[in-house]
Amino acid sequence: MTDETYPAAGTNSRSHLGAGSRITGELSFPGTVELPGYVKGRVDASAIVIEQAGEVDGELHAASVAIKGRFQGQIIGGKVALHASARVTGDVTYESLSIETGAQVEGVCRRRPYSGGAKPVDQARGSSVE
Template identity: 55%
Template sequence: MQTSSAQPSQQDRPAAGGGRSHFAAGAKIKGDLTVPGLIELLGELDGTVQADAIVIEAAGTVTGDLKADSITIKGRFEGRINGGAVKLLSGAKVSGEISYSSLNIESGAEVNSSCTRTG
C-alpha cells in the first residue's frame, strides 16, 4: 500500500515563476491548454496539454497530447506523451506513444504503448 504526503514531490513542483493550476473533477473541456508551472487534472480533457509539470490524478481522463518536463499519471490517458521524467503510477491506464528521458512504471499500471527514450 502506498501513501503520499501532502507535500508534492520535487518532480511535481512547478518551475520557478510557474504556478499551480487545478482542473477539477467533473469538469470537461475539448481544446488545448498551455499552463506555466504545474497542472493537476482530475476532469476529462480532449486535446493538448503543455506545462512544466502535468499530473493526471486517479479521477482524471485525458485523450490527446501531453508535453512537459515532468508527467505523472495516476488516471487514464490515451494519445502521445512527450516528456522528460514520466511516471506511470499504480492504477494508471495508458495507451499510445511515450517519448521520455526517464520512465518509471509502477506495478499495477496498465500500459499499452510504444516507448521511445530521447536525449
C-alpha cells in the same frame, strides 16, 4: 511531481481543473497542472499530473508527467511516472520513465532527451469548455 532536474516555470505556479470538468482544446499552463477531470486535446505545462479520477485523450508535453488515471494518445516528457492506477494507451517519449506495479501500458515507449520545446498556445482560440 517536479524535481530539481526539471524545475517548473513560474515560481510555485500551480493550476487545478476541478473534478468533473470537461475541457476540449489546446491548453497551456505555467508551472504544474493537476487534471482530475476529462481533457480532450493538447496540454502543455512544466509538470502535468493526471489524477486517479482524471482522463486525457490527446497529447501531453511537459518536463514532468505523472499519470494516476487514464490516458490515450501521445506523451512527450522528461521525467514520466506511471503510477499503479495508470491506464495508458499510446506512445510515450521520455527521458526517464518509471512504471509502478499494477500500471497498464499499451503502446510504444521511446527514450529521447527532453528538449522542452512546447509550442505556445493562443489562449483566445486554443481552448474551450464543453
